Amino acid sequence: MWLFRFLVLLCFTFLLLPSAQGWSKEGHVLTCQIAQELLNPEATEAVQALLPESAGGNLSAMCVWADQIRRWSKYRWTSPLHYINTPDNACSFLYKRDCHNTAAQLNMCVAGAIRNFTTQLTAFPKQGPDAKNNLTEALLFLSHFVGDIHQPLHVGFTSDEGGNTIELRWYRHKSNLHHVWDREIILTALADYYDKDTGLLLEDLQRNLTHGIWSDNVPTWERCVNVNSCINNWAEESIKLACTWAYEGVEAGMTLSEDYFDSRLPIVMERLAKGGVRLAMLLNRVFSENPKGGFGSSI
Numbered sequence: 001m002w003l004f005r006f007l008v009l010l011c012f013t014f015l016l017l018p019s020a021q022g023w024s025k026e027g028h029v030l031t032c033q034i035a036q037e038l039l040n041p042e043a044t045e046a047v048q049a050l051l052p053e054s055a056g057g058n059l060s061a062m063c064v065w066a067d068q069i070r071r072w073s074k075y076r077w078t079s080p081l082h083y084i085n086t087p088d089n090a091c092s093f094l095y096k097r098d099c100h101n102t103a104a105q106l107n108m109c110v111a112g113a114i115r116n117f118t119t120q121l122t123a124f125p126k127q128g129p130d131a132k133n134n135l136t137e138a139l140l141f142l143s144h145f146v147g148d149i150h151q152p153l154h155v156g157f158t159s160d161e162g163g164n165t166i167e168l169r170w171y172r173h174k175s176n177l178h179h180v181w182d183r184e185i186i187l188t189a190l191a192d193y194y195d196k197d198t199g200l201l202l203e204d205l206q207r208n209l210t211h212g213i214w215s216d217n218v219p220t221w222e223r224c225v226n227v228n229s230c231i232n233n234w235a236e237e238s239i240k241l242a243c244t245w246a247y248e249g250v251e252a253g254m255t256l257s258e259d260y261f262d263s264r265l266p267i268v269m270e271r272l273a274k275g276g277v278r279l280a281m282l283l284n285r286v287f288s289e290n291p292k293g294g295f296g297s298s299i
């Protein structure tokens with residue numbers, strides 16, 4: 001009887017949980033697969049040294065870990081680190097104004113988390129896995145949060161919780177605007193164009209990075225003189241895209257389908273690719289013996 005009650009309670013707990021925050025599993029896996037392919041030998045070695053054995057050398061296998069543990073009591077403090085709430089309709093991001101949790105603690109947002117875990121990882125080349133912080137966790141958090149900051153609605157408006165409270169229909173089923181950007185657009189693309197095979201979608205993204213529509217833009221995407229300004233720029237890009245593409249023309253209760261999907265899919269694909277390129281850029285620099293550009297002790 002107790003077991004039955006426990007199972008019923010467990011089911012309700014899952015039903016009542018707020019919808020997913022952050023790219024879906026597919027989005028995070030794609031971001032990390034793109035990044036891992038772009039790592040230099042030093043960073044590849046460091047990532048292999050830090051990954052838990054269960055990952056089988058595959059960073060993307062651990063890129064949803066930060067979502068899986070965020071409700072455990074030990075990690076509940078990390079929950080605000082997945083997003084940024086900005087003032088409604090401001091369509092801008094200001095670190096001091098916006099990067100805090102509900103208790104007004106500064107740095108407690110996704111931009112602050114990326115700063116923090118990047119700084120922690122710079123200890124690796126000198127101290128290796130014996131550094132005072134848990135660098136395995138720092139790597140897993142950083143890899144996840146660089147994905148999140150590129151999901152436009154992770155830098156959304158405060159009153160609608162980045163689109164979470166905007167309930168609507170995606171084609172024929174119920175959803176909400178945040179979830180449309182976390183997952184629905186990616187799943188519809190997989191079903192319509194990639195035979196539901198994430199590997200084929202990944203190949204397409206990689207082809208566009210190496211000799212397709214984005215190949216000329218990659219140097220601009222990964223340019224970073226000062227890491228804190230770069231992270232702020234990524235957040236700024238996201239809220240601007242949230243205003244021009246995610247929220248644009250959307251009202252609660254409406255049905256989003258082909259028109260919205262066709263016009264927003266290129267934005268989602270580019271954000272996944274940018275997230276991967278920039279995660280690789282950060283890892284390549286933090287694991288270098290001679291980091292430049294606001295990395296290392298100057299962060």
Ligand SMILES: [Zn+2]
Nearest residue numbers: 021022082148
């Ligand atoms: Zn997340």
